[in-house]
Amino acid sequence: MALFLDLDNTLLPSKKAYNYAITQCATDWRERGLGDNFLELYELARKQVKSQLKHHSSNRLRLLCFKLVWEHLRSKDFGKNSEILKNTSQVSLSSQIRFGFQTEDIQEILWMEERYFFHFLHFYAEEKKKLSYKDSLFPLLISLSHEFPIYLTTNETLRTQLLKVQGFLPKGFRFTIITSEEVGFEKPTTEFFQYVIQKAGEDPNDCILLGDNWDDDIIGASSHGISCIHIPDMWGEGDEINEIHGSEGSIEGNNRVPGANPKNIWRASNIISGLTFARSWLLERQK
Incomplete structure (x- = not known):
């Protein structure tokens, strides 16, 4: 038996905990001065991870989503700066690298995952x-x-x-x-x-x-x-x-x-x- x-x-209640944690992460994102687009970027990243890793347990890793969020953010930053530089013929490999993913971004990605689980577990601590x-x-x-x-x-x-x-x-x-x-x-x-x-x-x-x-x-x-x-x-x-x-x-x-x-x-x-x-x-x- x-x-x-x-x-x-x-x-x-995982759905409620997830929604609470993501909403609180959006607040953390704004307070860190990173803009008001966290939920938009996260949803794009989540869909990409789910599609790419369909039927694989790794598609549930928040860390993968947060890594993509930061990559999307840097990509948008590069897009804005490349438009500025386009007319001055200054777009080069060095400028692409400058606006690409950076070593110091790792700290931000890990911070995002830490904040997610902090809010996630806080919800459960109150719910129980x-x-x-x-x-x-x-x-x-x-x-x-x-x-x-x-x-x-x-x-x-x-x-x-x-x-x-x-x-x-x-x-x-x-x-x-x-x-x-x-x-x-x-x-x-x-x-x-x-x-x-x-x-x-x-x-x-x-x-x-x-x-x-x-x-x-x-x-x-x-x-x-x-x-x-x-x-x-x-x-x-x-x-x-x-x-x-x-x-x-x-x-x-x-x-x-x-x-x-x-x-x-x-x-x-x-x-x-x-x-x-x-x-x-x-x-x-x-x-």
């Missing part, structure tokens, strides 16, 4: 003080982790996820974390879920997964015989659990199962109802 849990937006976590989610997670082996399965870099878990999830919570960085493949690939199943050493028919992403978590896991609970809203109202029949959504790309018909899939109103149902399901499988 094993309980597989997605981390981002299933156990912790809410009663919904302290009184409901955290005690349930600790209890479950002493009853069943828990595996956190996530598409991210290990360092980032370790920082999140350390800064947010409760003491006494036992788990094994598996990131796409260590597997070399992201969910919902066959390679990722085969690695998870092998690591757990369990029959996938005796395992259940909770996740918010339909394709990556639910279709990916169910295609390998793992039962699933879809949690589209981490703190949705009610305590309903509804079984899903038939196929929802299309699946495309390599290492997926086109037209897969979900089996043993439920949709939970929120994370608490999902975890409570998972506990009952695992106990039933033990009999």
Whole structure:
């Protein structure tokens, strides 16, 4: 028996933390006198990294985005200065180098990454003080982790996820974390879920997964015989659990199962109802 849990937006509110951190970074950028265009430059950089490193865990590295942000900034500076120099015939290799990426820029890039994680972790430090976590989610997670082996399965870099878990999830919570960085493949690939199943050493028919992403978590896991609970809203109202029949959504790309018909899939109103149902399901499988 094993309980597989997605981390981002299933156990912790990553989207909110990300939006908060990036917004605060934009403020830091302005206060440093670098202009009002941080969000524009960051979005350009993020899209480039995502496209270039599609399906690779490195596409989630903020450091790559911040490096590109600074390169874009320098490129724009060079563009402005080259227009000024164009009519005076002073555009040369030396001027291009002068307005290109510089050694001292490295300090700025690392500063940006440091500020991002500072704001990111500050959000989690405040968020975990809410009663919904302290009184409901955290005690349930600790209890479950002493009853069943828990595996956190996530598409991210290990360092980032370790920082999140350390800064947010409760003491006494036992788990094994598996990131796409260590597997070399992201969910919902066959390679990722085969690695998870092998690591757990369990029959996938005796395992259940909770996740918010339909394709990556639910279709990916169910295609390998793992039962699933879809949690589209981490703190949705009610305590309903509804079984899903038939196929929802299309699946495309390599290492997926086109037209897969979900089996043993439920949709939970929120994370608490999902975890409570998972506990009952695992106990039933033990009999």
